[in-house]
Amino acid sequence: MAQEVFDADYCAERLKALGDPHRLRILNALRFGELTVGDIAELLETEVVTVSHHLKIMKYAHLVEVRRDGRYMYYRLHEDLQCTGGKGTRFLDLGCCRLEVPDRK
Numbered sequence: 001m002a003q004e005v006f007d008a009d010y011c012a013e014r015l016k017a018l019g020d021p022h023r024l025r026i027l028n029a030l031r032f033g034e035l036t037v038g039d040i041a042e043l044l045e046t047e048v049v050t051v052s053h054h055l056k057i058m059k060y061a062h063l064v065e066v067r068r069d070g071r072y073m074y075y076r077l078h079e080d081l082q083c084t085g086g087k088g089t090r091f092l093d094l095g096c097c098r099l100e101v102p103d104r105k
Contacts, residue, residue, distance in 0.1 A: 011096030017061030018099070022046070022054045027077070028101050030064065031092065034076035 018024055025044050029035060037055065041048045055075055058064045064075050081092050092099045 007096065011094070014061050014063065014094050014096065017057055017063055020054065022050065023058055023063075024101075026051065026054055026058065027063065027092070027099075030075060030077050031101065034067075034074045036072050036074055040075070 018027065022044070026040055029040055029043050035043070037048055037051050040055075041051045044051065055064060059066060062078050062080060065078050067074050077092070080095060090101055092101065
């Protein structure tokens with residue numbers, strides 16, 4: 001039985017990228033499907049430039065992916081993030097640990 005190797009550096013980088021309340025809120029919004037920067041800004045009641053800044057950090061940490069459709073950029077959770085139970089699940093597998101996100105109220 002092969003044992004998976006724990007990559008502490010990889011895990012720390014991903015967790016560091018989530019170490020901001022804005023990024024956690026973005027992650028929570030994206031677990032239900034892809035959104036534009038404007039959609040996320042409206043949902044979180046914050047400035048587009050703020051959301052864009054945080055999405056850039058999350059993109060480099062391999063937490064989100066982006067696709068272009070015309071002039072719009074659509075963000076979604078990175079394919080490596082396994083959502084236990086499908087879209088909108090409470091649990092996100094970061095590859096090194098599992099994050100539980102409470103349900104919306």
